[in-house]
Amino acid sequence: MKQIVGGTLTQDGVSLRTNFVSDRGAAWYADLYRRDGLSGGHVIKLGPGNDHVAREALAAWPGGLQVGGGMTPENAEEWISSGASHVIVTSCLFDAEGTLRMDRLKDLVSAVGAERLVLDLSCRRVQGGWAVAMNRWQTLTELRVTAETLDVLAEYCAEFLIHAADVEGLCTGIDRELVEMLGNWRRLPMTYAGGISRIQDIDEIDALSGGTMDATVGSALDLFGGGLIRYGDLVARQHGNGMKLALKVIPNAKKSEAVGWEEDPRAGRALKLRIAAPPVEGKANKVVVLFLSAWLDIPRSSISLLRGESSRLKVVELPDGCEGKLARLLSAEDISGA
Numbered sequence: 484m485k486q487i488v489g490g491t492l493t494q495d496g497v498s499l500r501t502n503f504v505s506d507r508g509a510a511w512y513a514d515l516y517r518r519d520g521l522s523g524g525h526v527i528k529l530g531p532g533n534d535h536v537a538r539e540a541l542a543a544w545p546g547g548l549q550v551g552g553g554m555t556p557e558n559a560e561e562w563i564s565s566g567a568s569h570v571i572v573t574s575c576l577f578d579a580e581g582t583l584r585m586d587r588l589k590d591l592v593s594a595v596g597a598e599r600l601v602l603d604l605s606c607r608r609v610q611g612g613w614a615v616a617m618n619r620w621q622t623l624t625e626l627r628v629t630a631e632t633l634d635v636l637a638e639y640c641a642e643f644l645i646h647a648a649d650v651e652g653l654c655t656g657i658d659r660e661l662v663e664m665l666g667n668w669r670r671l672p673m674t675y676a677g678g679i680s681r682i683q684d685i686d687e688i689d690a691l692s693g694g695t696m697d698a699t700v701g702s703a704l705d706l707f708g709g710g711l712i713r714y715g716d717l718v719a720r721q722h723g724n725g726m727k728l729a730l731k732v733i734p735n736a737k738k739s740e741a742v743g744w745e746e747d748p749r750a751g752r753a754l755k756l757r758i759a760a761p762p763v764e765g766k767a768n769k770v771v772v773l774f775l776s777a778w779l780d781i782p783r784s785s786i787s788l789l790r791g792e793s794s795r796l797k798v799v800e801l802p803d804g805c806e807g808k809l810a811r812l813l814s815a816e817d818i819s820g821a
Contacts, residue, residue: 513547516544517544517547525551526550526567527550537550537565538565541565545566546751549601550569551570551572551644554571560594560595574617574618575591577624581623600639603646604632604636605651606648607623607648608649634670641671642672644673645674647678651678656684657677657687666693666695672798674696674699685717726803729798730755734758734760734762734767734795735758739773747796758774772799779808
């Protein structure tokens with residue numbers, strides 16, 4: 484397992500800068516994340532001959548990790564069957580000239596479903612914005628990272644992964660302008676990576692995105708040989724910001740009610756709600772908050788909609804202590820899930 488400066492990765496590997504080489508295998512890290520309740524981690528295959536290592540990691544945390552590196556419509560289902568929650572794709576979506584091939588994207592959707600796809604739009608700065616980079620971030624494509632691009636591609640994936648390739652692995656701070664632009668787009672889950680060197684960088688990402696954007700930390704982390712951020716602090720931070728609850732919302736119901744737990748391939752366990760409101764102009768979102776407030780007996784102001792403003796799959800943050808209330812309410816109403 485290596486921690487590298489992503490922007491130095493080339494085909495021949497001559498210019499590669501490596502920050503850290505671990506004496507532990509990928510499966511050890513996967514099991515650690517499982518024990519600490521951290522899902523959505525990335526297993527990235529950087530070259531040939533490491534499929535078996537990736538499969539060992541997926542077996543250690545089945546359903547808890549995403550896999551990328553060489554994903555195609557032909558092999559994507561194989562990796563889902565091996566235990567990946569999602570497959571991460573970039574280069575196979577472009578031709579040699581860097582033109583997006585929508586036919587390849589649709590083939591991937593046909594192979595595993597949009598709910599299993601993460602589109603990696605890792606990018607480099609260009610005049611006027613950011614261009615998606617492929618082939619180990621060395622080849623710029625014609626696709627620009629904009630709100631309009633995200634709107635189009637959102638129909639074909641479950642979430643986006645975006646590395647700021649210019650600062651990836653350097654521990655010099657985030658690309659604030661990129662984060663701000665991405666943070667204003669909140670239709671699907673999104674993960675940012677690149678330049679994080681301190682906890683305050685993550686706080687800034689939260690502030691710029693309204694708490695809706697996830698982040699990955701690499702070279703700065705003590706777990707990967709860095710000396711700037713402690714892994715234990717990140718785990719405590721992840722579990723100390725209130726309860727995050729996935730919801731599967733069914734609008735236009737006769738009355739608002741909780742149906743029960745349901746397994747969702749994108750969010751894991753989600754609470755299914757029927758809501759007596761149409762999904763237009765934010766009406767369903769408002770009723771979701773009103774229902775949860777009354778049902779859990781908590782202030783409306785303590786409920787935050789983190790993700791899914793225009794999606795039936797939503798993530799809300801609730802105050803600490805709601806876990807017990809949920810368990811009691813669902814048990815009392817004899818809801819077993821549907």
